[in-house]
Amino acid sequence: MAQHILECDTKNCEGNCEFYCNPCHQKFCEQCRDEHLKSPENKNHGVVLYQQRKRQLPVEKCKIHPTKELDMFCDECDECQTPVCSKCASEVEHRGHIFTDSESNYTQICRDEDFHVYDSLYEYMPSEYQTINVQEDVAKCAMAREEALEPNNFNSFVLRPAPQGHVMECKIIRDKKANGRSSPTYFLLLEKADGKEVFLLAGRKRKKSKTSNYLISTDPTDLSRGGKAYVGKLRTNLLGTQFTLFDNGDSPKSNYGNARKELVGIIYETSVLAFMGPRRMTIIIPGMNSDHKRVDIKPGSDSDGLINRYKRKNMQNIVELHNRTPVWNNEIQSHVLNFHGRVTKGSVKNFRIVHDNDVKYIVMQFGRVAKDVFTMDFNYPLCAVQAFGIALSSFDSKLA
Known part of the structure; x- marks a missing residue:
């Protein structure tokens, strides 16, 4: 079974945690531990096996009153x-x-902190994910899309809710070297029943933004906001704990007639003292009308958006979802989630989204199968853009 305890704290490292630096209160994989101890100022630090760490209370200063400690x-x-x-x-x-x-x-x-997410059916990564040529793979999938769908209708297709009773099985490839850029590009591919893959969406973080801001496009070669393939953007707050997904409309301040609609609000519950523990997610989406079409949420200002309506307990025409709570497994003494073979690598990024009234109905699930490959499956009432936006929020750095 694929099992995960904790990830390394080093930025951009996704190795499993094996060691712990007691003075720094940081988790390390073996490679990052060695790099940490190479520094002269760290050479005398007590780095031990994670299981042998000291449970020390870190000193945190209050942001409002900097001379006071958070106690x-x-x-x-x-x-x-x-x-x-x-x-x-x-x-x-x-x-x-x-x-x-x-x-x-x-x-x-x-x-x-001893939090595990695992899949009980598979122990090893599928062979087809071991070697990936990202650019070639995406180019082939884009060609398959042109054969399968009318190009002019594709932007509306990715915004259409998944058919009821049908799971849309997808794969996300993270390309850290796309076009020589510093920010990774994420490609969403639809996995068809005949084994072929069809390119759906690409997403990448914008440069020089005050907060994380991802553009989403139906063209893997054009992720500009002015392009015809631009279908939406994902924006976060300053702390990286709340995300809002918009369609490709305009800012309500400049053109309310064509103002952007909010498609998803995502809230990550912050951990006490900002320490990593099990992630808790709340997903807010527009409701569906009697014709199974999405209700338009077109706020005139940020204060009237999905997240603020939820906080004010104004639930009219909106739906609240959560990530499914893991189950405690006495045999391995850890919390577990069963992804039924679709997720084969443990990660704190793995999640399943459900409604509290029916936790057996999986609205969406997401998880890792290789270092830079993830599966993403979604059901009605989500569309591809909504599900992709939720997945992108999981990749982003955050306090939660």
């Missing part, structure tokens, strides 16, 4: 997603609330 957590504040300092606790918005000391929360986090 407690508000148990009552629904909107409070970070710890607080003693000065925060004395202010009006927290007056009368109950607080838990950070040490108790950190102890619980340490217990939760």
Whole structure:
């Protein structure tokens, strides 16, 4: 079975965690541990096997009151997603609330860190994913699309909800060297029943944006916003914990008549003290009308978007989804998710999206099968652009 404990903390490294630096409170794979200890300032650091790590409480300074340490957590504040300092606790918005000391929360986090996601049916990566020529693979899939679909109708096809009762099985290839760019390009391919693959979408992070901003296109060679193939963009907040997916409409400030529609709102629940634990996701999507068409959510301002409507508990014409909670497995003493053979590599990025009223109906699932290859399956009421946007949010760096 493919099993994952924790990933290395080093940026852009997806190796499995084996070691822990006690002074730095960082997790490392073997290669990154060796690099860490090469630095003269780190050579005396106590790097140990992860299982032998010391459960030390890190010192975190309050962002609002920089001279104070974060030493407690508000148990009552629904909107409070970070710890607080003693000065925060004395202010009006927290007056009368109950607080838990950070040490108790950190102890619980340490217990939760041994988090595993695995698939019980396959132990080894499928051979077809072992060697991939990304550019050649995508070019062939783009040609297959031209044969299978009318090019003029393709932009509407990727925005159309999946047919009811039919799972759309897809694959995402991450190309870190596409066109010599620093940001990876992500290609979404539809896996057909006859074994052929059809290119659907490409996505890449824009340069020089204040926050992460991904453009999504139906042309693998043109990811410009002004191109005819541009179908949407994914934008995050400053912390990287909330994402909004828009279609290709205009900003409501410049042209409300053709204003962009919101397709998805994604919220990652931040971990206490920003430590990695099991990811918790809330997905907000527009509802469907009686004709099974998506309700238009066209906010005049950011304050009226999907996420803010959800926070205000205004659920009219919107649907709330969550990632499925893993099940505890006594045999391996870990939390597990069964992807029924579609996911074969453990990763904290792996997830399954469900509605609380029917957790057996998988609206979407996503997970790794090789270093830069992921499967992405989705069901009604999601469309390809919505599912791809949710997957892109999982790739992005975040505090959650």
